[in-house]
Amino acid sequence: MYTLYYSPSACSLATQVVLHELDQQVEIINVSKVENFSAINPVEAVPVLIEQDQSNGQSHTYTEGAAIILHLLDRHQNSLLPVAGAARNIGIEQILFANATMHPAYGRLFFIAQHIEDEAVKDLAFKAAAKMISTLWQVVEQQLAKNSEEENFLAGEGVSAADIMLTVYSRWGASFPVDISIGERSQKMIDAVLAMPSFKRALAAEG
Ligand SMILES: N[C@@H](CCC(=O)N[C@@H](CS)C(=O)NCC(=O)O)C(=O)O
Known part of the structure; x- marks a missing residue:
């Protein structure tokens, strides 16, 4: 329990x-x-x-x-993490990428909103943070492109834990005045996770 x-x-x-x-x-x-x-x-x-x-x-x-x-x-x-071999290493790497790289990148948006008062500075900081997040989504896009269109998930076959984590973070951008660019395959992965019961x-x- x-x-x-x-x-x-x-x-x-x-x-x-x-x-x-x-x-x-x-x-x-x-x-x-x-x-x-x-x-x-x-x-x-x-x-x-x-x-x-x-x-x-x-x-x-x-x-x-x-x-x-x-x-x-x-x-x-x-089935959220392959049990052995290179596939497991990729699954773990993607979990850590999500938690230690993408999550802090989104975390900057919360920090800027809470701590920067000067509107011009805030705008610049939001733009820089959004640019970094978009770059990270390109990295996700490249990782997804290693798999077939049917297996459009980060650790090979089926939804992985990293896909779930990234999908949760992807929802945060809408709370801020930022343009974050998410690639086609990444969006498809996010939509698939959002549809899970x-x-x-x-x-x-x-x-
Ligand atoms: N390194 C921690 C960070 C977790 C984290 O930043 N959680 C956020 C929500 S997504 C939070 O609780 N923030 C509240 C705070 O830091 O005061 C982890 O991965 O669990």
Whole structure:
């Protein structure tokens, strides 16, 4: 049994989608309703996952989105990450690309909106951040182009964990006055993930 701390539409949405794909029960808790979240995660960031061992009642707290997802994929049988070989390495690389490269690039948009007051500076900063994000989507486009049109996902056959993570981040651009260019194959991958019942269920659960 899992408990997931989330913020609506944040990166924690990807963790919830993965849990649904793995057919795992999860209780989700909105951090805005938690009084002392820093006691749970001193970084004060979601996702935080609590895993409860039913046999002995002990629980373990996991933080850092990529580590949480890799832990879940290790623990439960799945098709979101190839089990071995070069394909697995690519799948892990893509998860880390999503978490450590694309997520921080989008994170700049939130930072600019919150911390830069001068409108001209803000505009310049938004443009520079959007340019970087568009460059990263080109990298995604090139990775997708290595596969056939039918297998238009980042780690070969079928939707991978990295596809889910990138799809969650792709939704953030609409909240800012920026033009982000997403290639055709990347958009096709995003649309396929958005159409997954697990994605719709996770969004509905967040309300
Ligand atoms: N390195 C962390 C970063 C997570 C992160 O930035 N989460 C954002 C939401 S997408 C958050 O909770 N931000 C709130 C804050 O930093 O105060 C991870 O990958 O889990």
